[in-house]
Amino acid sequence: MVLKKMIDRYKAIGLKMTPQRLAILEYLDGNREHPSAEDIYRHVKKRFPTMSRATVYNTLETLRKRGLIMELSIDPMKKRYDPNIEPHHHLICLRCRNVLDVFMEFDVSVPEEARKDFVILGNHIEFYGLCSKCRNASHGEARNKEA
Amino acid sequence: MVLKKMIDRYKAIGLKMTPQRLAILEYLDGNREHPSAEDIYRHVKKRFPTMSRATVYNTLETLRKRGLIMELSIDPMKKRYDPNIEPHHHLICLRCRNVLDVFMEFDVSVPEEARKDFVILGNHIEFYGLCSKCRNASHGEARNKEA
DNA sequence: ATCTTTTTTAGAACCATTCTAATTTAATTA
DNA sequence: TAATTAAATTAGAATGGTTCTAAAAAAGAT
Numbered sequence: 013m014v015l016k017k018m019i020d021r022y023k024a025i026g027l028k029m030t031p032q033r034l035a036i037l038e039y040l041d042g043n044r045e046h047p048s049a050e051d052i053y054r055h056v057k058k059r060f061p062t063m064s065r066a067t068v069y070n071t072l073e074t075l076r077k078r079g080l081i082m083e084l085s086i087d088p089m090k091k092r093y094d095p096n097i098e099p100h101h102h103l104i105c106l107r108c109r110n111v112l113d114v115f116m117e118f119d120v121s122v123p124e125e126a127r128k129d130f131v132i133l134g135n136h137i138e139f140y141g142l143c144s145k146c147r148n149a150s151h152g153e154a155r156n157k158e159a
Numbered sequence: 160m161v162l163k164k165m166i167d168r169y170k171a172i173g174l175k176m177t178p179q180r181l182a183i184l185e186y187l188d189g190n191r192e193h194p195s196a197e198d199i200y201r202h203v204k205k206r207f208p209t210m211s212r213a214t215v216y217n218t219l220e221t222l223r224k225r226g227l228i229m230e231l232s233i234d235p236m237k238k239r240y241d242p243n244i245e246p247h248h249h250l251i252c253l254r255c256r257n258v259l260d261v262f263m264e265f266d267v268s269v270p271e272e273a274r275k276d277f278v279i280l281g282n283h284i285e286f287y288g289l290c291s292k293c294r295n296a297s298h299g300e301a302r303n304k305e306a
Numbered sequence: 307a308t309c310t311t312t313t314t315t316a317g318a319a320c321c322a323t324t325c326t327a328a329t330t331t332a333a334t335t336a
Numbered sequence: 337t338a339a340t341t342a343a344a345t346t347a348g349a350a351t352g353g354t355t356c357t358a359a360a361a362a363a364g365a366t
Contacts, residue, residue, distance in 0.1 A: 023333095026342095026343090027343080027344090028331080028332050028333070028342090028343060028344065029332075029333095030331075030332070030343095030344065030345080032344085032345070033344085048322085049322075049323075050321090050322075062345085062346070062347090063345085063346090064345060064346045064347065064348095065322095065323085065346095065347095066323095066324080066325085066326095066344095066345075066346070066347085066348095067344075067345055067346075069322095069323065069324070070324095070344080070345085071344095083235060085232050085233060085234065085235045085285075086232060087232065088230060088232045088238045089321080089322075089353090089354085090321085090322060090323090091235045091322085091323085103269070103274060103277050103279070105277070106280070112274070112275065112277060114269055114273055114274070115273075116269065116273060118265065118266075118267045119265075119266075120265045120267065120284055120286075122250070122261055122263065122286060126261055126262075126263060127250060127259070127261075127286075128259065128291065129290075129291035129294070130250050130252070130259060130286075130288055130289070130290050130291065131288045131289045131294055132250070132286045132287070132288040133253070133287055133288040133289070134286075134287050134288070135284055135285060135286045135287070136284070136285045136287070137267055137282055137283070137284050137285075138232075138282060138283045138284075138285070139267075139269060139274075139277075139279045139281070139282045140279070140280055140281050140282070140283070141277055141278045141279040141280040141281070142277070142278045142280070143276075143277050144275065144276035144277065147276070147278055170364095173312095173364095174312080174313095175311085175312055175313065175362085175363045175364070176363080176364095177312095177313065177314080177362075177363070179313085179314070180313090195353085196353080196354075197352090197353075209314085209315070209316090210314085210315085211314060211315045211316065211317090212315095212316095212353095212354085212355095213314075213315070213316085213317095213354095213355080213356085213357095214313075214314055214315075216353095216354065216355070217313080217314085217355095218313095220355095236322095236323085236352080236353075237352085237353055237354090238353085238354085
């Protein structure tokens, strides 16, 4: 459970721990769904009906700046968030947009001449394809518009 | 020049070739800037002042569906497009968001047990770091808000 | 030249995200 | 525990990217 660490870190840098933030942190803790801000908002709103979207966005931005979560550009329409900050990669279903983590390291170094003085600080591999559900169900699960 | 091929392909499937579409195709042909819809709109509007954003979006979607361009999820805020459909990867500057192509193949196969019945159809590697301009100029070129 | 179908257009609508300014609250200190 | 103060929350407005709409224009076929 990374939750406790997050809370401690929060306080250590002079940020206030509010019930709303705690709810967001709890939702994110161990979450493997790579949720969007709206996903998070919908969830925590159940417990805090007055919750504002701004709070979700602010909290996510604060967490990101502190390096406690990652912002993913996996979805063309919206940002998605990953509370797992271990470097890893993603398997993305082209049909239902679900995302599976891939905890592996690959040797993908780019030689000098190919990177033109660019300093490479990290990498992220998107594998795209079809998840087992979508591969079987010829219709079900569809959530996007590839064609 | 892939332009001619695109025009032929267009007609072959019964799509009409209009001056607006031609302008968009010409702008994309050989373009290595990974432009957004807005970038394209601004450019072609110079030549066609009545050009509508809808035309740009429609054309891009048509091209994408036909596999003539690729839609990139490189930028969290907007889609960007790549007329180069050869499989390749991208070097993304965290500071100015410029993108450099990497024409290399990497062995990134994911073993059975790691992909849980997922069928992998392709992959795309994002290398992120700092381009030479941004690395030198401590301020210039900044276009985003990493911190 | 006419006809049919597709495309273009301006603008409205929509969704994700950011901003705003007033109100509330966590944490500190007396 | 009450007062203080800096930070967080809130509803809603504003913004930016994208999609939709319905009417007008134009491409390609006959």
